[in-house]
Amino acid sequence: MYPVTPTHTEELLKIIQDSAETSDKLPDTTAIQKMIDKHAGERDEMLEGVAYYLNQADIKKRIRYFYKHGVKVVDTDKPNNRISHNWHKLLVQQKVQYLLGKPITFNAEEERFLEVVNDFIDEAFDDCMQELLKNASNKGKEWLHPFVDEEGNFDYLRIPAEEVIPVYDSTKKRSLLYAIRYYDVKNIDDELTRKVELYTDEQIFYYVEHEGALIQDFDYKNNPESHFYDTKGKGYGWGKVPLIEFKNNEEGVSDLIFYKDLIDAYNGNISNNANTFDEMQDIIYELINYSGEDLAEFMTNLRHYKAVAVGEGGGFNMKTAEIPMDSSNTHLDRLEENIYRFGQGVNNNPDKVGNSPTNVAIKNLYSLLDLKANEAERKFRPALSAFFWFFTEYLKMTGQGEYDPTLLQMTFNRSRMTNELEQVQMANQSTDLSRETRLANHPWVEDVEAELKRIEAEEAEYSNSMPPLTEIETGGDEDEPKRD
Known part of the structure; x- marks a missing residue:
């Protein structure tokens, strides 16, 4: 059943329609600004995956409090260990190296076409593929921009997903109508300036934020700019928006969301245990019929005189905190197992793998990682086909031959441990x-x-x-x- 709530594309199209000055095809600056403002929440979700990849988990932000006279106050005296375990990076690197650790192999029946493709594909392209998958795993998607450089050579540029707002049509083909890219740069005064680019199927429009509004960016000689130019300086467009989305999965979401709670629980338990260990150095005193006025007096007498005054039948006991290590270790082991399970990774602990596992056992060990890699590969294949459409169009325009990009075969060579x-x-x-x-x-x-x-x-x-x-x-x- 079709969802009752509008899709993201429908919301963006509604913003465009609500803009009075918007043409039938492109949004005006007011609509663009509204879409950028609306994109802030999605951008934060993407950057959360990047933060966890860089070992900046939520535990790093933890603050300890206590209540004083009913008021919540930051406790600067209590131990506050904030120990982060980089499970997310481990799982993402496993996935990237498993699927793209070895270069993608291309094949085609037409030998000349294959020769041209292999001449273009180099180590930089292999590295770009790994970066696309790594960032797509962190953010849910990443973008690749094919273009023709100033010297007339075909090239490409990876664009961070948090900078791109795509607008697709509402048909089943989901062709890209246009895309907005926004990013901040430092000006002469070391202040941030917002730059905005609007990519269409024929041109690129450039804007800059000035006094809270978007205006035409006069830093560009040609605005709008054609996608590329011939030797005579005549501009042309690809006929398609030169931005290609590399999705991580069908939902276009980060791998992190499937196990973030488990990582936070693991970090929290380890950090709490470390706090307890630190606090165990401090002795807790249990006072009975203490005759003094306040605790400060008690600590002063104990420190200086090694004695305290108590009433009849009084005294004090010394206690230390204890950690139920068996229960704690069992809980941590379960969390670790679930991180691998729901993160669909491979636990290469010798206790799990064994000394000489059979290939059947290894295949079972990699079964969850295979599922995750299959989903990513299924999304990367059409994206690569779209990329090579631009490449073959370039070959045709430069007189290097006409080729069908759909006939290019791709083989993802997975890296699996074997017997x-x-x-x-x-x-x-x-x-x-x-x-x-x-x-x-x-x-x-x-x-x-x-x-x-x-x-x-x-x-x-x-x-x-x-x-x-x-x-x-x-x-x-x-x-x-x-x-x-």
């Missing part, structure tokens, strides 16, 4: 399979084609090094008649 001995034995025993298939499943072989060429070269070298066979060794001439 190499078991895998090698299975490959050697599978004699009914082709040599190429066995090599593809050998743990030491990274490039099957290169390995096949090396094997052929070694076999040819071995054959050339062998002396020619004599007639006796070959059985003689079969046509020669036998003598009695």
Whole structure:
């Protein structure tokens, strides 16, 4: 059933419609400002994932209080350990290195197309893919901006998701109508100035905030700016908005939201235990029939005179705090197990993995991480296809050939721990399979084609090094008649 509450896109379109000066296609500056203001909450949620990745969990903000005469006062005397455990970074790095630790392999039936793609894909592109997945895992999404640089070369730029407000159409195709990017820069007086960019399918409009309102940014010679220019200085547009969304999952949310409460509970328990350990150094005095007027007098007499005055039947006892360590450790172990479970990660504790696990056990160990990686890969594939649409359009415009980006095949080479001995034995025993298939499943072989060429070269070298066979060794001439 269609939800009763409006979607995010419908809310943005409503803002545009409510703006009196808005055209049928693009929002005016008033509508843009309203969308930026509305985006603040979503931006904060994205940056929370980044903060946890940088080990700045909520425990770092904890303040201890006490009540004095019914008033809440910050307690600066009590121990306030704020110990943060970077579970989120661990789980995100596991996911990134598992899915993109090895470069994506591209393939195409048309050799020239594949050659052009492989020439373009380099280590910088592989690094960009990892950054896209890392930031999408933290924020729920990240953006890639393809463009043609001043020298006429095709290039790309990663844009932080917290800076982008996309507006899609309301059809099932969900094509991007336009996107707004906003960010702050420091001016000459070291003050922050808000810059705003509006990306359409043909141009880019630039604005700057001045006295609380958006105005045209005159720092740009051409405003609006075309997406790219030919050698004669004529501007052109891609025909599509040059921003590509790389989503983390279907909901476009951070991985953190699925286990944040567990991390906070873990940090809180460890920090509370540390506070208790610190406080155990202080002795608690239980006073009975104390004859003094206040506690300050008691502490003074105890410190200076090593004695205190008590009434008839009075006295005092000394006590220290104790931590139920067994219960605490059990609770922490359960939290750790649930962090891995709901974070869909791999707990590589030797007690869990064992000394020599079978590949079946390893596959089961990686089952949750596989589910999470599958979801991210499913969202990255169409995003990469959209990126290579811009790349093939550039190739066509520059006369380097016309290619269909949908025919480009992508293989995500996952990095999984394996039992190499078991895998090698299975490959050697599978004699009914082709040599190429066995090599593809050998743990030491990274490039099957290169390995096949090396094997052929070694076999040819071995054959050339062998002396020619004599007639006796070959059985003689079969046509020669036998003598009695």
